[in-house]
Amino acid sequence: MAIDDRRERERAARRRLIVTTARTLAEAEGWDAVTTRRLSSEIEYSQPVLYKHFAGMEQIADAVAIEGFDELAKAVDAAQSGSGSGGDALGRITHAYLDFARDNPAVYDAMFTRATGLRFAADDTPPQLEEAFAAVRQAVAAVADERDADTLTEVFWAALHGLVTLTRAGRLRAGHDSDRVRLLVNEFADRSRPRR
Known part of the structure; x- marks a missing residue:
């Protein structure tokens, strides 16, 4: 033994x-x-x-991606632990997400831009992917009101990914990062606007 x-x-x-x-x-x-x-x-x-x-490089990159999702979930969880409103928490997780992507570009690529066999929202989704989604969803759900928190989380995540991708490619104006983050968080957290 x-x-x-x-x-x-x-x-x-x-x-x-x-x-x-x-x-x-x-x-x-x-x-x-x-x-x-x-x-x-x-x-x-x-x-x-x-x-x-x-079996090959794809599986090695997938293992790196799974490790990245675990780290991202922990970073987002840690960002939520502070006090303040739901919008404050959403702002903190936005910064945690963007910081993670900036500090780990190759890991982020393995997670989101390389071809992969990893799938979200499937029977065989690795738990690390589910935990990362759940961590982001927790902050989004706090500001969701009557809106579907899962769909809202998917749209929020897509917006974060768009910011990462466009920033890395130099497609967004320099010096306006904080304005974009503030606008994104306000759009999701503002409960005073009428909903359709």
């Missing part, structure tokens, strides 16, 4: 090393630099060892 436990710990450590190395390379040099050949060289294991853990 002890030998099996040790082997499983070693296997988990190798898997962790592969994911960490892929993430480090992607953040430093972009996803094009992350190949199974490069990974095997960096971690000093043969390519067949990598394939014992992952």
Whole structure:
């Protein structure tokens, strides 16, 4: 039994090393630099060892994405812990989301822009994706009133993703980030406007 436990710990450590190395390379040099050949060289294991853990690069990038969703959920949860109105919490999670995307561009790409087998709102959705959505939904639900919180969360998330993507591509005016965030939060949190 002890030998099996040790082997499983070693296997988990190798898997962790592969994911960490892929993430480090992607953040430093972009996803094009992350190949199974490069990974095997960096971690000093043969390519067949990598394939014992992952079927290919897509699965490695998915593992990085799952790790990113876990981290994003924790960042959003931490941002909600302060006091204030629902709009205040929505503003804090907006900043936490945008900061996460800015600080982890390759991880964010793995989560949202690379081709992936990961799916939201499906029977096989990994729990880390569900937890990230639930963390954002919690803040959105606090300002949803009679509106459908799930749909509102999807639209809010899409708006956040749009801000990340357009900002990274240089498609938005510099120096107006805080204005955009304030407008976005106010649009979702303003309960005084009539709803259709």
